[in-house]
Amino acid sequence: MKFYIETYGCQMNVADSELIASILTSAGHQEVNQISEADLILFNTCSVRAHAEERVLGRIQSEMHRKKENLHLQIGVVGCMAQRLGKEINKNNLAVDFIVGVDQYQNLPKIIIDETENTLLTKLDATQLYKDIQPVYHHNYCAYVTIMRGCNNFCSYCIVPYLRGRERSRPWQDIIQDTISAGNNGRKDITLLGQNVNSYLDGEVNFPQLLTKLNELVNIYRLRFITSHPKDLSEELIKVLANSAKICEHIHLPVQSGSDRILKTMNRNYTVQHYKTLVDKLHNSIPKIAITTDIMTGFPGETESDFQKTLTLMETLEFDDAFCYKFSPRTGTAAATFSNQVPESERLVRLQQMIELQRRITLKKNKEQIGHKVEVYVEGYSKKSRKMVFGKTRDFKTAVLPGTEDDFGTLKQIEVRDATASTLICF
Numbered sequence: 001m002k003f004y005i006e007t008y009g010c011q012m013n014v015a016d017s018e019l020i021a022s023i024l025t026s027a028g029h030q031e032v033n034q035i036s037e038a039d040l041i042l043f044n045t046c047s048v049r050a051h052a053e054e055r056v057l058g059r060i061q062s063e064m065h066r067k068k069e070n071l072h073l074q075i076g077v078v079g080c081m082a083q084r085l086g087k088e089i090n091k092n093n094l095a096v097d098f099i100v101g102v103d104q105y106q107n108l109p110k111i112i113i114d115e116t117e118n119t120l121l122t123k124l125d126a127t128q129l130y131k132d133i134q135p136v137y138h139h140n141y142c143a144y145v146t147i148m149r150g151c152n153n154f155c156s157y158c159i160v161p162y163l164r165g166r167e168r169s170r171p172w173q174d175i176i177q178d179t180i181s182a183g184n185n186g187r188k189d190i191t192l193l194g195q196n197v198n199s200y201l202d203g204e205v206n207f208p209q210l211l212t213k214l215n216e217l218v219n220i221y222r223l224r225f226i227t228s229h230p231k232d233l234s235e236e237l238i239k240v241l242a243n244s245a246k247i248c249e250h251i252h253l254p255v256q257s258g259s260d261r262i263l264k265t266m267n268r269n270y271t272v273q274h275y276k277t278l279v280d281k282l283h284n285s286i287p288k289i290a291i292t293t294d295i296m297t298g299f300p301g302e303t304e305s306d307f308q309k310t311l312t313l314m315e316t317l318e319f320d321d322a323f324c325y326k327f328s329p330r331t332g333t334a335a336a337t338f339s340n341q342v343p344e345s346e347r348l349v350r351l352q353q354m355i356e357l358q359r360r361i362t363l364k365k366n367k368e369q370i371g372h373k374v375e376v377y378v379e380g381y382s383k384k385s386r387k388m389v390f391g392k393t394r395d396f397k398t399a400v401l402p403g404t405e406d407d408f409g410t411l412k413q414i415e416v417r418d419a420t421a422s423t424l425i426c427f
Helices: 011-026 050-062 065-069 080-092 105-111 160-164 172-184 207-215 235-243 260-266 272-285 304-317 344-367
Strands: 002-007 040-045 074-079 098-100 119-121 142-146 189-193 222-226 250-252 290-297 321-326 373-381 388-393 398-402 411-415
Touching (some): 011 040, 011 142, 040 050, 040 080, 050 074, 080 098, 080 119, 080 160, 105 119, 142 172, 207 235, 272 290, 290 304, 290 344, 321 344
Parallel strands (some): 002 040, 040 074, 074 098, 098 119, 250 290, 290 321
Antiparallel strands (some): 373 411, 388 398
């Protein structure tokens, strides 16, 4: 069959789509780039927020017309939303042929030739690591390498541990091989993935030791990782980051709130002061490091005072960038049952304030780079002009510079001439 994958959500879902593509290709199926060419459409879904689920449900409904045009077409839903809402999707979208959860992707080749209608396969497997499956890279120049699956943290607002199961780390030798393969395939920018990479542990090899091994590989140029949980960011890890030339000067360290009371109710297991201390240690050890974060507003019980503490923290630490979002109740999590929910209208007002503040901070941080040379890994054409190309700097900022298709996949040293809140301008 000719299959098309539409991916929603985080980088882990992007990596899972590459995994699924590998499984189906190995079974003799062919991936296509246009949905109109497909005999099989897969929606790889996200359940972190309600909006993500609503968007996917709308997309599924909008593609149902293709079933009338192609009687052999199959539509499948996979990923976190399939895991969470499998039975509901089965009930409400009768034209969906199968729903497959995050630990059952290896069964896809069998499912798509099965005569059974509306197949539902969402059982979690505490041992599933998709061993010996080399992903099909969807990105032309970057690569994601999953180092672990699942999560043990159970933050009170987060559905992920219930959908992806408990933490399990991949063998470090397999990660080395995947990274070497990515480098051999021309990927110069490689991101290690896990819900909490800092807690990686395979035998006696922890995350700092894994990074040290990867940094010694000769065929890679840049290493990144997401996501780091502040409670597990160790002195050992900071030391490795400071002394490893291939690890980029960027860390994504979600803070979520500037209020200790809210952090405790979130079950984050650190205080604001602990977080500030980590940021100080990172800046002192790696002066050029960029720190980005996730910040939530509207968590149940968040008062105006709590919110102001978050804004103050943002102003104090001056994150290079932040993903700002409002609380979204997820059925099955503790926070969804709390009685002191913040009204949606208030969540939206606070969210807009956070976004506007962070935009000003990011603009300031970007403008500080004017006059400095940066290394840009060119990934493609700029959206505005075929005479310009774009790429990422080592500190994960988007830069635009003159170039052609010949520059794709190359590293360029170039001076920053101007900046916006989203882009370094190098021309």
